Amino acid sequence: MSESTVRIEEIKPPSSDVGMIGWVRHHLFNGVFNSIATIVIFGFLIKIIPDFIQWAFIDSVWFTSGKECHAAQGACWSVITQNIRFNIFGYYPFEEQWRPLVAMIILISMLVYSRDWNRWNKMLGYAWALSLFIMGVLMKGGLFGLVPVESTKWSGLPLTLLLSFFGILMSYPLGVVLALGRQSRMPVIKAFSVVYIEIIRGVPLITLLFMSSVMFPLFLPEGVTIDKVLRAQVAIILFTAAYIAEVVRGGLQAMDKGQYEAAESLGLNYFQMMRLIILPQALKIVIPPTVGILISAFKDTSLVVIIALYDILNTTKSILTDPEWTGFSTEAYIFIAMIYYICCFSMSQYSRRIEKQLEYKHTPTQGP
Amino acid sequence: MTTEQTSEQPSTGNSKPIIEIIGMHKWYDDFHVLKDINLEVQPQERIVVCGPSGSGKSTMIRCINRLEEHQRGQIIVNGTELTRDLKNIERVRTEVGMVFQHFNLFPHLTILENLTVGPIWVRKTPKKEAEELAMHYLEIVRIPEQAQKYPGQVSGGQQQRVAIARSLCMKPKIMLFDEPTSALDPEMIKEVLDVMVDLAREGMTMIVVTHEMGFAKTVADRVIFMDFGEIVEENEPNAFFDNPQHERTKLFLSQIL
Numbered sequence: 173m174s175e176s177t178v179r180i181e182e183i184k185p186p187s188s189d190v191g192m193i194g195w196v197r198h199h200l201f202n203g204v205f206n207s208i209a210t211i212v213i214f215g216f217l218i219k220i221i222p223d224f225i226q227w228a229f230i231d232s233v234w235f236t237s238g239k240e241c242h243a244a245q246g247a248c249w250s251v252i253t254q255n256i257r258f259n260i261f262g263y264y265p266f267e268e269q270w271r272p273l274v275a276m277i278i279l280i281s282m283l284v285y286s287r288d289w290n291r292w293n294k295m296l297g298y299a300w301a302l303s304l305f306i307m308g309v310l311m312k313g314g315l316f317g318l319v320p321v322e323s324t325k326w327s328g329l330p331l332t333l334l335l336s337f338f339g340i341l342m343s344y345p346l347g348v349v350l351a352l353g354r355q356s357r358m359p360v361i362k363a364f365s366v367v368y369i370e371i372i373r374g375v376p377l378i379t380l381l382f383m384s385s386v387m388f389p390l391f392l393p394e395g396v397t398i399d400k401v402l403r404a405q406v407a408i409i410l411f412t413a414a415y416i417a418e419v420v421r422g423g424l425q426a427m428d429k430g431q432y433e434a435a436e437s438l439g440l441n442y443f444q445m446m447r448l449i450i451l452p453q454a455l456k457i458v459i460p461p462t463v464g465i466l467i468s469a470f471k472d473t474s475l476v477v478i479i480a481l482y483d484i485l486n487t488t489k490s491i492l493t494d495p496e497w498t499g500f501s502t503e504a505y506i507f508i509a510m511i512y513y514i515c516c517f518s519m520s521q522y523s524r525r526i527e528k529q530l531e532y533k534h535t536p537t538q539g540p
Numbered sequence: 541m542t543t544e545q546t547s548e549q550p551s552t553g554n555s556k557p558i559i560e561i562i563g564m565h566k567w568y569d570d571f572h573v574l575k576d577i578n579l580e581v582q583p584q585e586r587i588v589v590c591g592p593s594g595s596g597k598s599t600m601i602r603c604i605n606r607l608e609e610h611q612r613g614q615i616i617v618n619g620t621e622l623t624r625d626l627k628n629i630e631r632v633r634t635e636v637g638m639v640f641q642h643f644n645l646f647p648h649l650t651i652l653e654n655l656t657v658g659p660i661w662v663r664k665t666p667k668k669e670a671e672e673l674a675m676h677y678l679e680i681v682r683i684p685e686q687a688q689k690y691p692g693q694v695s696g697g698q699q700q701r702v703a704i705a706r707s708l709c710m711k712p713k714i715m716l717f718d719e720p721t722s723a724l725d726p727e728m729i730k731e732v733l734d735v736m737v738d739l740a741r742e743g744m745t746m747i748v749v750t751h752e753m754g755f756a757k758t759v760a761d762r763v764i765f766m767d768f769g770e771i772v773e774e775n776e777p778n779a780f781f782d783n784p785q786h787e788r789t790k791l792f793l794s795q796i797l
Binding site: 431435441449452453 | 703707
């Protein structure tokens with residue numbers, strides 16, 4: 173053997189298989205179809221992107237009146253900057269708008285802080301109770317010298333967040349209970365759950381909202397009124413819970429019967445078995461579809477427009493009906509889309525994080 | 541609790557049987573799976589149940605801790621009759637340990653947590669004490685070093701030993717084994733059987749559904765042969781294997797030995 177012979181361990185994979193070139197070959201140009209698709213898509217992007225940049229950034233105006241906007245070539249971001257307070261806070265009294273702002277900041281900070289469940293303890297529970305109370309007082313007023321604000325004036329982003337937050341928070345446990353109810357051996361509970369789920373899933377959310385707003389008050393005795401926002405909130409919770417229930421039922425059915433039997437044979441009662449053994453596994457299986465439902469519940473809160481509540485989508489629409497700003501719907505909706513996107517994307521990222529954390533080892537490892 | 545006595549009295553000893561099954565029948569819809577089962581088990585007795593698949597042997601022992609419901613007859617475990625009464629069922633289950641063919645460990649809990657969940661939630665044992673108890677039984681089944689792992693990380697034989705330890709942590713008076721070695725690779729069967737033999741020597745009352753005839757010969761006080769939902773024959777192991785009385789027993793033994 174000559175000295176130039178390399179030892180086997182030192183042989184590297186061919187340069188065409190690794191690094192940048194390898195990646196491009198494997199991911200963009202493996203096969204005729206993929207190569208064509210790559211070229212077509214790149215061509216499309218090259219045509220689109222410069223125009224978009226020109227429109228959105230180079231020719232755009234940012235802090236002008238509507239008149240100047242109509243004269244400008246590019247995007248009119250002024251529609252957002254000039255109307256930002258109405259867009260976000262809607263009809264909430266102008267001088268008091270710091271209150272929903274602070275409430276939202278508290279809510280988001282609490283959510284961000286609570287994202288890691290190692291931090292979940294009694295203190296955090298009290299902190300949440302206190303925060304919810306403070307947020308309530310801030311929104312509603314009437315205490316500590318704050319001017320009372322009718323809930324009919326609550327609008328914009330705070331309303332969207334309120335409806336989504338409580339919608340998700342309450343519908344999830346309710347959905348789990350309904351799923352368990354549907355599996356129950358007790359006929360009454362089972363029948364109730366089935367009927368509830370099937371009826372709610374059989375009607376669109378709009379119908380429920382409409383009923384809660386128009387029909388429901390007809391059944392109340394005279395003089396009794398229930399807050400409109402609350403009614404919408406309840407409709408959203410009831411609606412979402414039915415969908416959650418079916419997804420959770422799927423998770424329960426995916427469970428091995430042996431898990432129930434092992435839990436029972438240890439003497440665990442029904443609630444212990446569900447809480448300790450079955451639900452932790454079943455709910456984990458259905459995280460992806462559950463998050464799908466919660467995300468669509470978040471987006472569906474925009475349907476409250478049908479009962480004349482002004483969520484953030486509806487305040488945007490109101491702005492666009494102003495003659496000064498008509499015609500700039502693209503810009504306004506891009507802004508709203510971004511807000512929705514940030515929220516939805518955070519939810520889906522968070523769910524993936526939870527899935528990772530809950531992953532337990534399946535593969536045998538070597539030795540102790 | 542008083543129960544109707546059958547004409548047959550226990551043939552061995554004068555102690556009170558810990559399990560009594562009297563004229564028990566079970567149907568799956570129209571299918572008659574268990575037909576007139578009568579069985580008495582004395583404390584510390586080791587019984588091996590064998591028979592062809594579908595003979596109802598698993599169903600029978602699953603009735604003893606009410607994983608299956610019987611429709612006629614009586615099952616009395618340690619003085620408690622199994623009825624629809626949930627209290628009774630839960631009481632019996634805390635006294636009867638069960639080991640399954642497919643282990644049925646809880647995959648989302650560590651091995652230690654698998655062992656402590658019963659004591660902590662059913663027996664209300666403090667966590668620390670429950671963990672000490674768990675470690676004690678993990679030593680008995682010879683895998684204390686695996687305590688912090690998840691079930692999916694250990695071999696089948698080890699999983700089954702964890703499952704045995706999990707049942708033992710409830711300090712049961714009776715252990716039921718439902719084909720504990722059937723799902724194991726051959727080289728792992730012995731480690732599980734060894735643990736079961738130890739358990740038998742300690743004086744545990746055991747009912748074991750198994751095809752391990754070697755185990756039956758060394759450990760069992762009595763072997764029961766079931767076929768078509770009936771107890772066809774029961775005898776001491778030597779007599780059972782050397783001199784089976786029934787045609788069906790002979791046929792079965794000729795097939796498996």
